[in-house]
Amino acid sequence: MTKSGSARTAGYVMSGLFIAFMLLDGGMKLVPLDVVIQATVGLGYPPELARPLGVIGLLCTVLYAVPRTSVLGAILVTGYMGATAATHLRVGHPLFTHILFGVYLAIIAWGGLFLRDPRLRELLPLRSPQQER
Template sequence: METPNIYLSRKNPSKGAAITGWILSGLCILFLLVDAVMKIALAAPSVQGSTQLGWPAEHVQGLGFILLAPTILYAIPRTAVLGAVLLCCYLGGAVAVMYRMNVPFYFPVVMGILLWVALYLRIPAIRSVFPLVKN
């Protein structure tokens, strides 16, 4: 008897799951774009927050560009998975910096989880890699 290969399943998500995934993605993209633009524009709250975490003020703008690139990749459907991987790298660095400064670091962890949940809800291939089925 042959066992079904769940990794080859490409069943499209339900309409509700896809809409929820797009809404979550949109909210994540909106937040990350605002954060990146504030860093690039050297907005006072962004510079102040980064310097409190130990970043020199002259590096804040560079961090904004580093955040902007994967956010744009995440916003484009064909490159969303690559963008999510790169954003998780960025957020992992944020967790490390916040942990080192003894600051609560739950927000970047939650953001990383939301990025992947949104992709899971809207992309069938992600569901194939991480199947949530009973055997």
């Protein structure tokens, strides 16, 4: 497999893991399970917000999963994950396991998109064109 083929495959794997996690998370909020209601209340939000948050997360994930709207989805997912980080910071949760978890997910989402979409690599090169010569 070529270098670009390997990168694309790694990108699809990363994106697939991110999408699977978000579908599970959104699905749990739509049901909503008792553990989700308890966690929502524990974060200081009313239990009625679990479903709308699940819908928002799922919509952002669908936009991310569709190639034509993947960049828009990644931008929206980043905002969603930023809100999760702010929420965990507000309630005083641990930094690396709770506050930054949304940041980790956003990095996986953008990393997967970066590796699978050559247009994004052209827009955001990791090296300048002069270094490639």
